[in-house]
Amino acid sequence: MMRRTLTALTLNCLFWLSAATVHAVTQIEPSEAQADTARELVEQLEKRHYAKLHYDENLSTAHLENYIDSLDGGKMFFTQADVAEFRKYAATTENDFSSGNLGVGFMIFNRFAERLEARLTRVVETLPERYAAMDFTVDEDFVINGEKRTWAMDSDELEERWRKHLKNQALSLRLADKDEEDIASVLSKRYQRQLKRVAQYNAQDVFQVYANALTELYDPHSNYLSPRRSENFNINMSLSLEGIGAVLQSDDDYTKVARIVAAGPADKQGDLKPSDRIVAVGQGEEGPMEDVIGWRLDEVVDLIRGPKDSTVRLSVMPGTPGAATEERKTIKIVRNTVKLEEQSAQKRVLELPAGDDTIKVGVIDIPAFYIDFDAMRRGDDDYKSTTRDVGRLLEELQTEGVDGVIIDLRNNGGGSLQEANELTGLFIEYGPTVQIRHSSRRVWRDGKRLRSAYYEGPLVVMINRLSASASEIFAGAIQDYERGIIVGDRSFGKGTVQTMVPLKEGQLKVTESKFYRISGDSTQHRGVVPDITFPSMFNAEEIGESSLDHALAWDQINPVRHRRYGDLDAVIPELAALFDERKKDNAELNYLVEQVSLANDDSDVDSVSLNEAVRRARRETRMSKALAIENRRRSARGEEPLASLDDDDRGEEDENSSDGLAAADADPDENKDEVDDVLLTEAGHILVDTLLMREPSYAVNAKKKD
Structure with a gap:
């Protein structure tokens, strides 16, 4: 499936166009400001981007191809003849775009919009009779993966493709138990909404698609933001401000959940999951559900946003294992803000068997790397930060007599780089924690510069596919220092740093630096590979840096000399063997x-x-x-x-x-404590195994300590 994260136009929900139907669509022309912006864009990408790509003939050709694909990735609109005509301009695109000549891009878009309006008009006009004529007993297939399609030879082939597309849309509604008499109406409203948006396209929309067709060739985190998107950047990327607390992305015709913001409304409610696809949005307790298939990402974001304490209802296609593509579930979420104190680290204690005795294991759950910068700047002595909270929790756990500690970073999407470095300092005496390589190829090192006391006890760090950025820096440092054992799933793999650059019109978010571990390995693309791998409920083909088109590659730089606190490489094979043996009889693990x-x-x-x-x-x-x-x-x-x-x-x-x-005021931490977390328990068993391997008499002493 296509995995490009686009904020462009997702307009592949098309069906049939009469060759005789001709519509006069207003031609959109570029502005002088956009011409200047194009020149600036190329200049800044070449100058600042980490990849150091130049807008030469090869890149300009790829830009044109990607632009065509951005408009018609499903290959439901253009024919082979259209594409061949567009490709004739490849030789001139290199000089045109970089010099501010946007004529080719706007010409292609105007052609696209012209045919799009005609097709959607025809869909709306003929939908009832088309649906009435559909025979769902015929054995025929429809290719749903646009990347597996070729450009249609002619209009007849396109019409057949669109016939099947609309039939598949109708069948999906039938299988979702939609009332028979409502199916044609639902589809008609879907296409009427798309038709209405055609008339709303403006030069900013066109330039944004054209510009991002270039920026995403550098990497998926470099984007051009039009003036409108610049104003709503934080909200578009994360609906944590008077929203639901979810990071969304476009996935073909759908809006897909990429990540749930820790301690946000969706996280507390508990039903919305990564990979779920939002197909309809309703306002309030009983407002009508508005179909959002084929909508632009920013339009879906605007619909989901709303005042604090108001309710939004989402109809989603579950991304969970075993869910059918036609399955739907309705999720009701009360909008709210994400409060810093609700993202605070929390502790608990596991009591695990060791022979006939019990060993206490402390668990510190860190949902995000946070710091109250405003309070810190004011000079408040008790400002909140991840490191301060974890330091306090470590002291409390040691007072409670725990024999080891688990740091749970599952679903932690990152946050403050400063806090990732500071937190690592709680577990090592001193030394570097991360290397940052700028596009200039200059390398900075950051970490704990002064020797001081640190927690020296046994340590396990849990990660999963949604552990990203700052989480990967911390986990990678702990692994490189051999300070603790990393368990779970391979992490997300986001090892890049972006900066915002103002342009003549809008802004450029550009990847300017890259993170490297003290071992010299990048966290980019590959992520942190656990020492002991747990079953993962996340599909790496759908979630993670490696699932994104044009992601920067994994590589290495020179390592930094550093201390190794334990010969963990010698014990990990045995720990993994014990885990595998235990897994055979563990019903919960086998279930996963x-x-x-x-x-x-x-x-x-x-x-x-x-x-x-x-x-x-x-x-x-x-x-x-x-x-x-x-x-x-x-x-x-x-x-x-x-x-x-x-x-x-x-x-x-x-x-x-x-x-x-769940009730909006339910306590998520209380619910979490009641859930039997098989993976967390297994992490505890691995920590106990480590204790017993290092000190065989530990089980005997454990009971005496109590």
């Missing part, structure tokens, strides 16, 4: 492994059947597999099997909590 396998079965689907019976049978097969996996877990726990997934124990509770939605 089977869920991952089920998810992978559906991860590479490029085409779907348009036969309703076949689609229903396929969905039933997936649901049966998911039910079998759930019942194997229940059997291992001594629980009664379910007749269907709808009979889950949580059904009665869900029914009484408004479609399974």
Whole structure:
């Protein structure tokens, strides 16, 4: 599937165009300010970007190709003849764009908009009779992965492609149990909304698509922001300000959840997950659901935003394993702000068996790397920061007599680089923690500069695919110093630093530096690889830096001399063997492994059947597999099997909590404590194994300490 993160136009929801239909669309022309901005854009990219790419013939050709793909990535609009005509301009694009001549880009867009309006008009005019004529008993397939399609030979091939596309849209609504009489109306409103937006396109929209077709060739985090997007940059990237607290991205026709903001409204509510795709948005408790398939990302963001304490309802296609593509769930979230104190590190204590005795393991959950810069600048003595909070929690845990500590960085998307460095300093005597290489190729090193006391006890760090940026710096440093054992899933892999550059019109967010570990390894693309790998519920093809087009590659620079606190390489193989042995009889771990396998079965689907019976049978097969996996877990726990997934124990509770939605004022930390976290428990067992391997008499002494 296409994984490009675009804030451009996602307009691939098209069906049929009569060759005789001609519409006069207002031609959009570039402004002088945009010509100046294009020149500045190229200059700043060449000067500042880490990749040091020059806008030469090769890059300008790739720019043109990417621009065409940005407009019609699904290959549902242009024919081979169109593309061949556009490619004739490749030889001149190098000089044109860099000198501010935007004629080619605007010409291509005007052609696109012209045909788009004609097609959408025809869809709206003919949709009822087209739907009435659809035969869902015919055996035919539709390629849903645009990257697997070729450019259509002619208009006849395009019309057939669009016929299947609309049929697939209708079938998806049928399988989602949409009322038969409402399906044509739902689709008609979807295309009417898209048709309305065609008339709203302006020169800023066109230039933004054209410019970002270039910036994303440098890397996926470099973007041109038009004046409107510049004003709403923080909200567009993270709906944490009077929103739901989720980072969103475009994924073909859908708005997909990339990450949930720790301690935000969506995180507290608990049902919205990474990889979920938002298909409709409703306002308030009972407002009508507005279909948002095919909408631009910024338009969906605007719809989800709203006043604090107001309610938004999201209809989503679950990204969870085993979920059918037609499955829908409705999630109700009360909008709010993310408060710093709610992102604070929290502690708990696990009591784990060691033979006949018990060993206490402290757990510190760090949802983000935060610091109250304003309070710090004011000189407040008790300003909040990750390092200050964790330092206090470490002291409390040691007072409570824990024998080791787990730092839980799962789902921690990063934050303050300063705090990542400071936090590492709580676990080492002194030394560097990160290297930062600028586009000038100059390298800076940061870390703990003075010797001081530090926590010397056993340490395990938990990461997963959503642990990113500052989390990766901390985990990588702990691993390089051999100060602790890293467990979990390979981290996100974002090892780049962006800066904002003002332009004549709008701004450029450009990747200017790159993070490197003290070992010399980059955290970019590859992320931090755990010493012991746990089952992952996140599909690396959908989430993580490696899933993004044109991500900068992993590489190395010179290492920094540093101390190694323990010969962990010598014990990790044995710890991994003990984990593998324990996993065989662990029903909860096996449940996760089977869920991952089920998810992978559906991860590479490029085409779907348009036969309703076949689609229903396929969905039933997936649901049966998911039910079998759930019942194997229940059997291992001594629980009664379910007749269907709808009979889950949580059904009665869900029914009484408004479609399974937790109360807005529920305490997430309290709920988390009640959940049996199998991975956290397993991390605790690994820490206990480490203690017993290093000190075999530890289990005997543990009971005496109590």
